Amino acid sequence: MITLNGSNKTGQGNTMLKTDNSPLTTYQEGAEAKDAIVEVSELSLWYGATRALTDVSLRFPRNKVTALIGPSGCGKSTLLRSINRMNDLIKGVRTQGTVMLEGSDIYKKGVDPVEVRRRVGMVFQKPNPFPRSIKENILYGAKVNGYKGNHDELIEWSLKKAALWNEVKDNLNKSGLALSGGQQQRLCIARAIALQPEVLLMDEPASALDPISTLKIEDLMGELVEDYTIIIVTHNMQQAARVSEYTGFMLSDEKIRGQLVEFGRTAAMFSTPKDKRTEDYITGRFG
Amino acid sequence: MSAIGVGEATIKGGTPPPPASAEEMFRPNMSARKAKGYIFSGLGIISILIGIGTLVVLLGDVLIRGLPWLDLQFLDSFDSRFAARAGLKAALYGTAYMMFFTILFALPLGIMSAIYLEEYAGDSRLNRFIEVNISNLAGVPSIIYGLLGLQVFVRWFALERSVLAGSLTMALLVLPIIIVAAREAIRAIPSSIRDASFAVGATRWQTIRYHVLPYAFPGILTGNILAASRAIGETAPLITIGALTFVLFTPDDPMDTFTALPIVIFNWTSKAQAEFHDLAAAGIIVLMAVLLTMNSVAIWLRYRLRKRF
Numbered sequence A: 001m002i003t004l005n006g007s008n009k010t011g012q013g014n015t016m017l018k019t020d021n022s023p024l025t026t027y028q029e030g031a032e033a034k035d036a037i038v039e040v041s042e043l044s045l046w047y048g049a050t051r052a053l054t055d056v057s058l059r060f061p062r063n064k065v066t067a068l069i070g071p072s073g074c075g076k077s078t079l080l081r082s083i084n085r086m087n088d089l090i091k092g093v094r095t096q097g098t099v100m101l102e103g104s105d106i107y108k109k110g111v112d113p114v115e116v117r118r119r120v121g122m123v124f125q126k127p128n129p130f131p132r133s134i135k136e137n138i139l140y141g142a143k144v145n146g147y148k149g150n151h152d153e154l155i156e157w158s159l160k161k162a163a164l165w166n167e168v169k170d171n172l173n174k175s176g177l178a179l180s181g182g183q184q185q186r187l188c189i190a191r192a193i194a195l196q197p198e199v200l201l202m203d204e205p206a207s208a209l210d211p212i213s214t215l216k217i218e219d220l221m222g223e224l225v226e227d228y229t230i231i232i233v234t235h236n237m238q239q240a241a242r243v244s245e246y247t248g249f250m251l252s253d254e255k256i257r258g259q260l261v262e263f264g265r266t267a268a269m270f271s272t273p274k275d276k277r278t279e280d281y282i283t284g285r286f287g
Numbered sequence B: 001m002s003a004i005g006v007g008e009a010t011i012k013g014g015t016p017p018p019p020a021s022a023e024e025m026f027r028p029n030m031s032a033r034k035a036k037g038y039i040f041s042g043l044g045i046i047s048i049l050i051g052i053g054t055l056v057v058l059l060g061d062v063l064i065r066g067l068p069w070l071d072l073q074f075l076d077s078f079d080s081r082f083a084a085r086a087g088l089k090a091a092l093y094g095t096a097y098m099m100f101f102t103i104l105f106a107l108p109l110g111i112m113s114a115i116y117l118e119e120y121a122g123d124s125r126l127n128r129f130i131e132v133n134i135s136n137l138a139g140v141p142s143i144i145y146g147l148l149g150l151q152v153f154v155r156w157f158a159l160e161r162s163v164l165a166g167s168l169t170m171a172l173l174v175l176p177i178i179i180v181a182a183r184e185a186i187r188a189i190p191s192s193i194r195d196a197s198f199a200v201g202a203t204r205w206q207t208i209r210y211h212v213l214p215y216a217f218p219g220i221l222t223g224n225i226l227a228a229s230r231a232i233g234e235t236a237p238l239i240t241i242g243a244l245t246f247v248l249f250t251p252d253d254p255m256d257t258f259t260a261l262p263i264v265i266f267n268w269t270s271k272a273q274a275e276f277h278d279l280a281a282a283g284i285i286v287l288m289a290v291l292l293t294m295n296s297v298a299i300w301l302r303y304r305l306r307k308r309f
Helices: A076-082 A113-119 A134-144 A151-161 A181-193 A211-224 A237-243 A266-271 A276-282 B030-069 B089-120 B125-137 B142-156 B163-187 B191-199 B204-233 B236-241 B261-269 B274-305
Strands: A036-047 A050-061 A065-069 A093-101 A120-123 A199-203 A229-233 A246-251 A259-265
Touching (some): A036 A076, A036 A229, A050 A076, A050 A229, A065 A076, A076 A199, A076 A229, A076 A246, A113 A120, A113 B191, A120 A181, A134 A151, A134 B204, A151 A181, A181 A199, A181 B191, A211 A229, A246 A266, A259 A266, A259 A276, B030 B274, B089 B125, B089 B163, B089 B204, B125 B163, B142 B163, B142 B236, B163 B204, B163 B236, B191 B204, B261 B274
Parallel strands (some): A065 A229, A065 A246, A120 A199, A199 A229
Antiparallel strands (some): A036 A050, A036 A093, A246 A259
16 A cells, blocks of 8 residues: 555645654644544454454545545444544453544543543444433433533533524524434534543534535534534545545555554545555445 | 347246146146135134133123122222231232342343343353343243242341332342343444434433434333333242231331232131132132233333334
């Protein structure tokens, strides 16, 4: 995987911290070290005896949308879930390598995953509001984390940020489950934002939604990225092309489970992919 | 998209040659196939009728013999040597008192065990051993619990033949039922809810406290009521630990001796006078009314409080 030739059209310098000849552990083109909010280095992960990630290294640039694409089972969701340590909840998971959030390793001994999850929000594939009122959905994260501020202001602020306020402001005591699927997903985004996270992880956030709701979520991401760094896993390559500025392509094959094949500017990757496998995938030849 | 280097997929072998006529190849034999269906549903109806028929005959017999005896005096009198004056007062108080303490002991223990097994326990050998044995305990004959209660609570703890000894024995008896029901209720909560809670930075306990327990509550309550109705009807363990049969007072202290509904019924059926057999039928009606009420409440609660996710 020699990738770094002729990619200067992206305007970003090629960053290659590792100069040894082990290509899988090199940082591919992406953010400069100082621009990266999340820096994954040589991350490997096993579910019991099954390997799911192999030496993944990449930097997620600050205040950008980065998409992770790849066929089913390529490890993109696993990579996403290791950035807020959700994988720790699965029995038998073993992780090796580092994930730096703002320069400190979230897998370092003594780091509490609960604290990491306050700083790195997550939105799931299927909208999963709590079977409680809209208000309680927003306030739950604040409550468990000992929020000191004004609750009503937090509710209004979060719902406005998630472009849901106008639809629900007269009905904040209604159950979150009474909302439509698209509204539920925006409620989940509001719930994540209420904690003022540094990074927002989205695991196929629109795959269970109709096209109009999908569009609303995508528009919302465009607005949220001004304040947050967004990392989105998606099966939909058009969506990756629409919403993201950077894209990582992942793949699992018989030899290497869950590897990062290519990372770079979305526009560049979709027009002139550097790896044959990336080209095959985005032109629809497999996956 | 260029197709260079991408081979066309070819189907090997091809399809089998079409038969001359589909009519010749299939033999539907509809009448025989349908007949089998009718026979099977007929057998099913007969099976149901046998069960229901037995129940109707039993209930009819009990009602015919017991209803004439059923009045307020019967509920509000102590036992007596004369059938006309005998009543259930001591048994009703004893049962109520015993059930109160049974639930008091069994419910917290059962819920906490279920939470531990579902939310905290790993997949270790010890935990699997515990799980299997809890299921086994639910199938242990109740007289075994009676023998256990006799040795442990009546003798070792020196609780004598008290309400407390009966309650503790019954609590052991229903504990597996409560644990199994609570575990099922907890397991029915989708993992997406737990994920949502963890993802906003809640600890495991906060997730249990604010989501798992509240959402599992209707199921736990149902299991609890069903366990209680099982305990109310149990006779063998109470006889084993030596609950009294002829009691002329209501217990007002957990250390008092006592009697219970099934014990009194059992006692009356073994008397020589025929009136007492009819009196036992009246007692069975009362016991059944209590059980049916409890089960109805359980079903109603399950529907009323059910949450959809």
